[in-house]
Amino acid sequence: MPGCKTYAILFPAMLQDYLLLAVLLVVATIFPIGGLITAFIIRPHRPGKIKGDTYECGLETIGETWVQFRVQYYIYALVFLIFDIETIFLLPWAVAYNQLGLFSLIEMFIFLALLLGGLVYAWRKGALEWI
Amino acid sequence: MPTTQELIAISPEIILALWALSVMFLDLLIAQSRKSILAYWSLLGLLLAGGAEFSLWGREEILFQGAFVQDNLSLFLDLVLLLATGLSLLMAKGYIKDLEMEHGEYYTLTLFATLGGMLMAGAGDLLIVFLGLEVLSLSLYVLSGFRRTEPMAQEASLKYFLLGAFASGFLLYGIALVFGSTGTTLLGGIAVAITEGGLLGDPLLLLGLGLLGVGLSFKVALVPFHMWTPDVYEGAPTPVAGYMSVVAKAAGFAAALRIFLSAFLQLAGDWTLLLSLLALLTMSGGNIIALAQSNMKRLLAYSSIAHAGYILLGVIALNSWGLSSVLFYLAAYGFMNLGAFAVIVALRDGEREYLALNDYAGLGSRHPLLALSMAIFMLSLAGVPPTAGFLAKFYIFGAAVQAGYGWLAILAVLNSVLAAFYYLRVIVIMYMREPAGQVAKMTHSPALALAIFLAVIGTVQLGLFPAAVVELAQASLFPFLGS
Numbered sequence: 008m009p010g011c012k013t014y015a016i017l018f019p020a021m022l023q024d025y026l027l028l029a030v031l032l033v034v035a036t037i038f039p040i041g042g043l044i045t046a047f048i049i050r051p052h053r054p055g056k057i058k059g060d061t062y063e064c065g066l067e068t069i070g071e072t073w074v075q076f077r078v079q080y081y082i083y084a085l086v087f088l089i090f091d092i093e094t095i096f097l098l099p100w101a102v103a104y105n106q107l108g109l110f111s112l113i114e115m116f117i118f119l120a121l122l123l124g125g126l127v128y129a130w131r132k133g134a135l136e137w138i
Numbered sequence: 139m140p141t142t143q144e145l146i147a148i149s150p151e152i153i154l155a156l157w158a159l160s161v162m163f164l165d166l167l168i169a170q171s172r173k174s175i176l177a178y179w180s181l182l183g184l185l186l187a188g189g190a191e192f193s194l195w196g197r198e199e200i201l202f203q204g205a206f207v208q209d210n211l212s213l214f215l216d217l218v219l220l221l222a223t224g225l226s227l228l229m230a231k232g233y234i235k236d237l238e239m240e241h242g243e244y245y246t247l248t249l250f251a252t253l254g255g256m257l258m259a260g261a262g263d264l265l266i267v268f269l270g271l272e273v274l275s276l277s278l279y280v281l282s283g284f285r286r287t288e289p290m291a292q293e294a295s296l297k298y299f300l301l302g303a304f305a306s307g308f309l310l311y312g313i314a315l316v317f318g319s320t321g322t323t324l325l326g327g328i329a330v331a332i333t334e335g336g337l338l339g340d341p342l343l344l345l346g347l348g349l350l351g352v353g354l355s356f357k358v359a360l361v362p363f364h365m366w367t368p369d370v371y372e373g374a375p376t377p378v379a380g381y382m383s384v385v386a387k388a389a390g391f392a393a394a395l396r397i398f399l400s401a402f403l404q405l406a407g408d409w410t411l412l413l414s415l416l417a418l419l420t421m422s423g424g425n426i427i428a429l430a431q432s433n434m435k436r437l438l439a440y441s442s443i444a445h446a447g448y449i450l451l452g453v454i455a456l457n458s459w460g461l462s463s464v465l466f467y468l469a470a471y472g473f474m475n476l477g478a479f480a481v482i483v484a485l486r487d488g489e490r491e492y493l494a495l496n497d498y499a500g501l502g503s504r505h506p507l508l509a510l511s512m513a514i515f516m517l518s519l520a521g522v523p524p525t526a527g528f529l530a531k532f533y534i535f536g537a538a539v540q541a542g543y544g545w546l547a548i549l550a551v552l553n554s555v556l557a558a559f560y561y562l563r564v565i566v567i568m569y570m571r572e573p574a575g576q577v578a579k580m581t582h583s584p585a586l587a588l589a590i591f592l593a594v595i596g597t598v599q600l601g602l603f604p605a606a607v608v609e610l611a612q613a614s615l616f617p618f619l620g621s
Contacts, residue, residue: 024344028344124159128162128163132166
């Protein structure tokens, strides 16, 4: 059983590996910080009102940024997302359908049944009602 | 395409998955006043899955090109998980009704979480480990915030989610690095690749292994990755806290056993050193902080951290004795810890829970049976003979000594002495202190009484007649050590 004895034999080689890791760690720390510092030194510095504005998809921000959304909105979005992903799964399956055979057909129907079950569940729980 | 044989071998998991779905849809049809039917229905599912496990005992099935392994190890751990789930459901039935959160999702999520744990226990591929872990964790994130209107539950849920997601990230990154180094995510394939590719000291592999270790340490709450535990246990509904403390831990250790034994046995020199350090920190940290707790749930949270440290000793020992004692410890820990949580569940007045340590004053004369059960669980957690906790500790420490980790075993024994203080203090408060005001009330329910009764039986049984379970545990390790 490799226990502490193996460890003693392996120790010098292992130490070297950890040294490599340490070097990697140092380099990985310096690299991004160095980039940021260089950018800070050489970039032009001209702040302006428009530059400092909140950026939101290129549209002008209207009102406060801390707006509350209706919680139904998120539930709607979640239900939508499930079916969005369903399409993504269906597409490669449909493209390769001829090679996959009967089993994948059954499998896909199980998958669809699960999603449909999810929709029924969400419906019954009132997730689709806009109160 | 899966063969019939494969489908039969994975039938416990399939049964549980279908059962969880059936609970979800039954919930839509059942009126609010009769939701407790779902508890019995879920218990039936657990029994069926457990029966399927028993019928598979002794088989060594490698399924789906090695992605899933249904051997005695996974069956043993699955049975521990199913048992713990059953106990926690018995505890939960009355509790969630009284605290006005009796939704069918409670049972669905619990069953799905157990399914995740079972997937981890049988994983033959790092991706299945990850999949199982996510199924388990995502269910637990929701369950820990099940009292939606309580700020404490929200805090628990959010904290657990953020840290848990972070830990999953670590785990996934570790898997990616291991894959980058060895070119496979199959556990057996990794071992082969390490031998054939001469990857013994590969930095990428070591870093990957380290990140995997960090991810799993978060999930089983080893110091210094334990910060979330007390807050989450305190905010989560008590049955969920008990469930988490056993199921998440057992599943985490199951995955750790699989990963470290099947894939990284050749790197044992590296990870045993790290794990012995973690074990030391975890035992000492958990026990020392537990000394200062005055809230029962927080006390048990820190005690569960300390127990994870003891269990780690068996993994480090890396001999057949040590590994079978890990399994025995998980079984014993399941009974005694869930039992202690069941007593906390029982000690409430409808909606009001008595969680402060001082609320237990006078329990010995007012509710003698409940106090006696609590005393048994506390003695077992402290490791006093003739309880399960004593033998579990005895086996684990013995294995550590046998493997040459005498110093660690001595420190673990010293830790148990330290831990005895706060466990025995609960007993002292129950029997020897006069209550300051009114004695805490108790809520009766047959299901809860059954849960406590089963936990007492389990704790005493494993302490007095451990042979059967020890033999099962040893039979579980056959494929790994050939002993």
